[in-house]
Amino acid sequence: MELNSKLPSGPIEKAWDQAKFDMKLVNPANKRKYDIIVVGSGLAGASASATLGELGYNIKCFCFQDSPRRAHSIAAQGGINAAKNYQNDGDSIFRLFYDTVKGGDFRSREANVYRLAQISVNIIDQCVAQGVPFAREYGGTLANRSFGGAQVSRTFYARGQTGQQLLLGAYQALERQVTAGKVKMFPRAEMLSLVVIDGKARGIVTRDLITGKIESHAADAVVLATGGYGNVYHLSTNARGSNCTAIWRAYKHSAAFANPCFTQIHPTCIPVSGDYQSKLTLMSESLRNDGRIWVPQAKGDKRSPDKIPEAERDYYLERRYPSFGNLVPRDVASRNAKAVCDEERGVGEHGLGVFLDFADAIERLGVHVIRERYGNLFDMYERITGEDPYKVPMRIFPAIHYTMGGLWVDYELMSTIPGLFVTGEANFSDHGANRLGASALMQGLADGYFILPYTIGDYLASMKLEKVRTDHAEFKREEANVAALTTGLLAIKGKRTVSSFHRELGKLMWDYCGMSRNAKGLQFAIGKIRELREEYWKNVDVVGSDKELNQALEHAGRVADFLELAELMCIDALHRNESCGGHFREEYQTPDGEALRDDEHYAYVAAWEFQGLDQPPSLHKEPLNFEYVHPTQRSYK
Amino acid sequence: MRITLHVWRQKSVNQPGRMVQYEARDVNPEMSFLEMLDVVNEELTLKGEDPIAFDSDCREGICGMCGFMINGVAHGPRRSTTVCQLHMRKFKDGDVLYLEPWRARAFPVIKDLVVDRSAFDRIIAAGGFISVPAGSAPDGNVILVPKQNADLAMDAAACIGCGACVAACPNASASLFTGAKITHLGVLPQGQPERYQRVERMVAEASRELFGSCTNIGECEAVCPKEIKLEVIARMNRDFIKVSWTKRGKSGNSAAGG
Numbered sequence: 001m002e003l004n005s006k007l008p009s010g011p012i013e014k015a016w017d018q019a020k021f022d023m024k025l026v027n028p029a030n031k032r033k034y035d036i037i038v039v040g041s042g043l044a045g046a047s048a049s050a051t052l053g054e055l056g057y058n059i060k061c062f063c064f065q066d067s068p069r070r071a072h073s074i075a076a077q078g079g080i081n082a083a084k085n086y087q088n089d090g091d092s093i094f095r096l097f098y099d100t101v102k103g104g105d106f107r108s109r110e111a112n113v114y115r116l117a118q119i120s121v122n123i124i125d126q127c128v129a130q131g132v133p134f135a136r137e138y139g140g141t142l143a144n145r146s147f148g149g150a151q152v153s154r155t156f157y158a159r160g161q162t163g164q165q166l167l168l169g170a171y172q173a174l175e176r177q178v179t180a181g182k183v184k185m186f187p188r189a190e191m192l193s194l195v196v197i198d199g200k201a202r203g204i205v206t207r208d209l210i211t212g213k214i215e216s217h218a219a220d221a222v223v224l225a226t227g228g229y230g231n232v233y234h235l236s237t238n239a240r241g242s243n244c245t246a247i248w249r250a251y252k253h254s255a256a257f258a259n260p261c262f263t264q265i266h267p268t269c270i271p272v273s274g275d276y277q278s279k280l281t282l283m284s285e286s287l288r289n290d291g292r293i294w295v296p297q298a299k300g301d302k303r304s305p306d307k308i309p310e311a312e313r314d315y316y317l318e319r320r321y322p323s324f325g326n327l328v329p330r331d332v333a334s335r336n337a338k339a340v341c342d343e344e345r346g347v348g349e350h351g352l353g354v355f356l357d358f359a360d361a362i363e364r365l366g367v368h369v370i371r372e373r374y375g376n377l378f379d380m381y382e383r384i385t386g387e388d389p390y391k392v393p394m395r396i397f398p399a400i401h402y403t404m405g406g407l408w409v410d411y412e413l414m415s416t417i418p419g420l421f422v423t424g425e426a427n428f429s430d431h432g433a434n435r436l437g438a439s440a441l442m443q444g445l446a447d448g449y450f451i452l453p454y455t456i457g458d459y460l461a462s463m464k465l466e467k468v469r470t471d472h473a474e475f476k477r478e479e480a481n482v483a484a485l486t487t488g489l490l491a492i493k494g495k496r497t498v499s500s501f502h503r504e505l506g507k508l509m510w511d512y513c514g515m516s517r518n519a520k521g522l523q524f525a526i527g528k529i530r531e532l533r534e535e536y537w538k539n540v541d542v543v544g545s546d547k548e549l550n551q552a553l554e555h556a557g558r559v560a561d562f563l564e565l566a567e568l569m570c571i572d573a574l575h576r577n578e579s580c581g582g583h584f585r586e587e588y589q590t591p592d593g594e595a596l597r598d599d600e601h602y603a604y605v606a607a608w609e610f611q612g613l614d615q616p617p618s619l620h621k622e623p624l625n626f627e628y629v630h631p632t633q634r635s636y637k
Numbered sequence: 638m639r640i641t642l643h644v645w646r647q648k649s650v651n652q653p654g655r656m657v658q659y660e661a662r663d664v665n666p667e668m669s670f671l672e673m674l675d676v677v678n679e680e681l682t683l684k685g686e687d688p689i690a691f692d693s694d695c696r697e698g699i700c701g702m703c704g705f706m707i708n709g710v711a712h713g714p715r716r717s718t719t720v721c722q723l724h725m726r727k728f729k730d731g732d733v734l735y736l737e738p739w740r741a742r743a744f745p746v747i748k749d750l751v752v753d754r755s756a757f758d759r760i761i762a763a764g765g766f767i768s769v770p771a772g773s774a775p776d777g778n779v780i781l782v783p784k785q786n787a788d789l790a791m792d793a794a795a796c797i798g799c800g801a802c803v804a805a806c807p808n809a810s811a812s813l814f815t816g817a818k819i820t821h822l823g824v825l826p827q828g829q830p831e832r833y834q835r836v837e838r839m840v841a842e843a844s845r846e847l848f849g850s851c852t853n854i855g856e857c858e859a860v861c862p863k864e865i866k867l868e869v870i871a872r873m874n875r876d877f878i879k880v881s882w883t884k885r886g887k888s889g890n891s892a893a894g895g
Contacts (some may be wrong), residue, residue: 047771050771051770051771054770054771065694065700065702066692066702066753066755067754067755067757067758067798068758069700069701069758069798070694070695070700070701070702071700072694072695072700074695074699074700075695075697075699075700084777086778122772122774124777125774125775125776125777126769126771126772126774127777128774128777128780128827129767129769129774129775129780129827130766130767130769130774130827131767131790131821131822131825131827131828133787133790133791133794133821133825134777134787135787136782136783136784136787136788137784138784139781140781140782140783140784141778141781142777142778158791158794159791159795161699161795164699164795164797165791165794168794171761172761172765172766172767173766173769175758175761175762175765175766176762176766176768178758178762179762179763185758187755187758210747210748239694239695239696239700240693240694240695240696241694273665273667273668274665274667274668276665276668276672276673276675276676277672278669278671278672278675278696279695279696279697281696281697383715383718383722383724384669384722384724386666386667386724386726449771449772450771450772453771495683497679497682497683499675499679500679541682541683543681543682543685543686543687543688544687544688548648548649548748549649549690549748549751551688551690552682552688
């Protein structure tokens, strides 16, 4: 396998314009001769489907939910960044580029990130024109806020529902193309295999989730916009259905998987309350602006917080990071919470939580100010926990919420399989080892509205593609594989539910490949994952048939893939002998306990190639060069 | 806690359904309602019985995928709350709960508590958009929007498309849903060129999908998890009457509206 990133040469400010000019165009009259499959209908998938449909291509768009509007982009709260500099506070394309490369801890491609920052301004224009109800000032101009510790106000938002409003904008554009006859929507359909003919992606095999019918769809190009794989941890802020199946099955058809161990953990989520827990809910990190984080000083102190005197509390972030205090970056806050819980000083029934206390802020500012700033978040907290955060401290704990890793793509968003494009969170993206707040929405829409429509045209115009039909032997072979897998799962009739395996896998991953990792733990986890996978295929119990709506069967297929992906994540984490961004290896830290990068040996993208389940994957390295932003060490002391 | 559940079980769209009784034992008050059903389903699975099918995805009240009737109330007893955000502490030990799918001709039951809401997508496809191809937008601040309008648009745009309004309505009307989108786009300057054509097409589609008419009962507003106000229906009606009387937008030419 050759990794050709197709990075443009020349000055970075002109690179994307030049690349667009160099791309071949498809004649308007010929666009309708091409069929494109888009899997996923979130920001990346819906924007791509709408835009490609508008251009004249024939689009088939697939989602497993009952409507494209349900995709998990909808849950993003905070906002979307754009280098508009409407606030006249010193923002620029270069500054957004600089912040993103640095925030990614120098593990992303400069050219990609620069393009993302450039396109950010077009995204806002597009969304405004679509009627996205962004927050406004009284004069009617767009409002901005500062987010995630950025020094400029460049975040556009629609209350606490920015993801919802951007997704509905893309969804409405998509539905418009449905009416125009350019997009055919396939809801409640799950992609279960990729079809590769003569080395090129030519279609997919899906299962209709209502009838169970296995179907083939042929096309000239396939786009995977299927989101991240955070649910490998079982508990995450992802939706219940979010899964890795599409990208994992593409990986098994030899699409390289890049940086699988780069996962992001959000420090302020509502803690787990019991074994039945089905998901974790994120609370905006803006809460840390006024809340103080603490745990009892003594181990196992189970007194209620108001009974613990000031002198017996440990405000550990303020103690360890006097200059940043409670506002240290996400990864630092998360690791410290884990550390105090590991010392058995965690709070709540299960000891997996820390207090986020607003008592001081309420005394200082008055309850009405706190209500004005955080009222909706306090209500949400109350709804879920039954506790009133105006009276008792919130309990929070970190949770997985984004995966920076994903399928490897070149500058044109094409994977190592020609004709297979990957967009949004599903690709290994522009976020390096750590994503900045309000950047996920930006990337999903940049890919779908403004990058893919050019690069996919270039691919189609450059290729001589014979039409293929779904009666081709490769389709038949993949259909048979998919059917065998499905009936295989039903035939096991073991003694454990799918969920029990998913929970066990999630706990393993959280303990050994979560907030902090070490070689011994990762080796142990790899062994355990293999055992669990073996047990899965002997002892899982899936009832019902494959000819009906069978939610357990859907879950079973996804967990089977998570059980394989988990191993690759551990292999990647084990090989990367450094700490960077969301990847913290305990062996590699500075004397004061901070992440220690090794630019000399690890300034590369790790792209893994599948060699069979019983063989270790092979590693390909794409070196990263930094011409514009020079690597530095982060410090928050 | 122990809860007795009577759940609508229906194999598929063409088969008759019936209520079946289940006992949920050891219910932890901290569980969400759907987590309680997850536990019931695990027990059913281990007994070799078919688990209860119900839709859900984000489980944080924003995707709109979940929803069913609990004792005749869409999304259950807590106001402004989707069923995924409803917690068992809201119930008492020994409670008896009846769970049924949304009931509406336009929402056929697929299985158990799962219904087909694709009619909502078709209403949006009929006109619930602003036609603006990627690349053709002017700078964001060229279009000034008074804050009041932006806030009003956002209130309406908060709709999650769950279908509770239809399920609660004695006429199974989709007016709150349709009116919410018409209001969202209709109060923004960007939405003006297609304003009347939009209302005409969306209302016609809702009626083609066999949703009923609105008779101002207000059940929809009472159960809406996002607190969409009845006002959106009045706005829809006003625009619809205007277009019906003036025949604006009849030509299908988007320039005719506004």
